[in-house]
Amino acid sequence: MKFRDIFLLALRSVTANRLRSLLTITIIGVGITALVGINTGIESLKNGIFDSFASMGANGFMIRNRELNIRIGGGRNEAKKGSSKKKKVKTSNRNKYITYREAMEFKDRFVFPAIVSVWYRPGSVTVYHDSKKTNPNIPVIGGDENYLKYAGYDLQMGRDFNAVDLESSRNVAIIGQDVAKKLFGDQMKNVLNSAIRLGNVRYRVIGVLASKGSNNMFSADNTVLTTVSNVRRVFNRPNVSYSISVSVNDAKQIDAGIGEATGLLRIIRNLTIDEEDNFYITKNDSIAQMLFNSLAYVTFAAAGIAFITLLGSAIGLMNIMLVSVAERTREIGVSKAMGATKSIIRTQFLFEAIIISVSGGVLGVIFGILIGNIVSILLKASFIVPWMWMFLGITLCALVGLCSGIFPAIKASRLDPIVALRYE
Structure with missing residues (x-):
């Protein structure tokens, strides 16, 4: 039996249980939407930051009386990390x-x-x-x-x-x-x-x-x-x-x-040789890098949300596939009686899990790009297509489908055809 035929058979089985499949696809799609949407918005924000500081030139720096601290999502970055490496000398009215x-x-x-x-x-x-x-x-x-x-x-x-x-x-x-x-x-x-x-x-x-x-x-x-x-x-x-x-x-x-x-x-400022600087100098590109580093916390949060959602989706998908094996025991017995091998049964159920999972990923990528670029429009930034996050989202969904489908597929392939045919 060719892979194409097995795939079409799996696709027909998925569409036969539309409501169940749609609910699982939606759950997976929510996680990918969070991942792609937030990171698309972050990429737009980064482009805006880069354009802002690029307009001021990479050859500029700013002198202030204190370190420039930027907090985004609980992060803290200091403009002059090199100051902590200096030899400790006499403090002279720090932040004067x-x-x-x-x-x-x-x-x-x-x-x-x-x-x-x-x-x-x-x-x-x-x-x-x-x-x-x-x-x-x-x-x-x-x-x-x-x-x-x-x-x-x-x-x-x-x-x-x-x-x-x-x-x-x-x-x-x-x-x-x-x-x-x-x-x-x-x-x-x-x-x-x-x-x-x-x-x-x-x-x-x-x-x-x-x-x-x-x-x-x-x-x-x-x-x-x-x-x-x-x-x-x-x-x-x-x-x-x-x-x-x-x-x-x-x-x-x-x-x-x-x-x-x-x-x-x-x-x-009348500083003596044994007194440390009581002012701070920050390059323009350093400020932009500080903001980029701070935005990493938001990226981690998005990844965390997506991971939790996908974990729940994987458990739900495995449960659905196990239920599907139980419901289709007789169907599996008929297939084996007609010559289907363990490999064909395994492949069919794996395809079903992957189809459901990847469908949720595609749905999540589409909505994620739309939501992320709505943020871009509000920020008046350029339209972003996050190819890396799109590829990562689809790959994660394929892995979720594969991992969730392995156990139910193995269980289905090990059914005794005689027992399966007698199952009511």
Whole structure:
């Protein structure tokens, strides 16, 4: 008997018990949907993260007063793991705030071929224009004349901050696309030189940012920029720490730039030779890698959900196959009486288990891709086809079917044809 004939016979047996088969296929499909769907969403998220940091360039680094910790799904990654390997020296005001004076002095004295930007984010506000207003979660960022270049922003209309804006700390603002559309509509005819309010403070709009597309996951289009000097005056509060972002002209010189920046900032902050750094430097690509590592926890969670579901499915599938053997004892006896060997009976029941399992896998892959890419659409990221997870999902289902079908298949093949024919 050919494998094709055995396969068709197994397929006919599966379709003869549609409800039972459909329920088992659905259970298996749920596990694969979780696995493929979550990992498709994660791949979309990774692409968005990569695009966001790629727009800032791989040749950039950021100086902060403390380590940048990112928590996703309970994970914790530290931006500067190398700091733990340093020889223990005298601690000098660890996490000491980087003051405005120190940040600006660094910018003035850093002679390395690079772009330096000093910025500070005081928080989020509600933005008003006439009777219209935004949600109260619009981030305000105070930057300098180099901030747009470092952050990868382009202007759709208007101008960047100039020296007069920075020196006078006057109330001027550049708004993102989402803010502009919320306050002025899609036409945005009279945006430039219009008055808006950040909370209770009036600002004049001097520019509108071009949309950053998939970078919207970081609210790149839902923000308001003003000068760092203005933020210092209007949103002044005690213990403010400013951030310094540096983009070197040549990516090959980034390590040299970091070394130069470290030495200069130690001098500015009056650190002695026996005192350790009281600031942290993080490369842009290191931040992206931190996020990728944190997302691994979500991947493990998805794999755990899928494993538990597939384990339950395997037990359920084995139970169904055992019931099927009991129900079809007489049928097996007839097949053996007509010349079917133990190998043919075993193969038939294994095919039935694999057909059910793989069908659930295909169903799960389809729904997983759909659900995962709905997440992509919401994040405005690119469409993802997770070939690896598709292949892994189908392979897992085939293995589940094989493992679940072995014992029932062996049991069916060992039935005595005479006893089986007499079975009622």
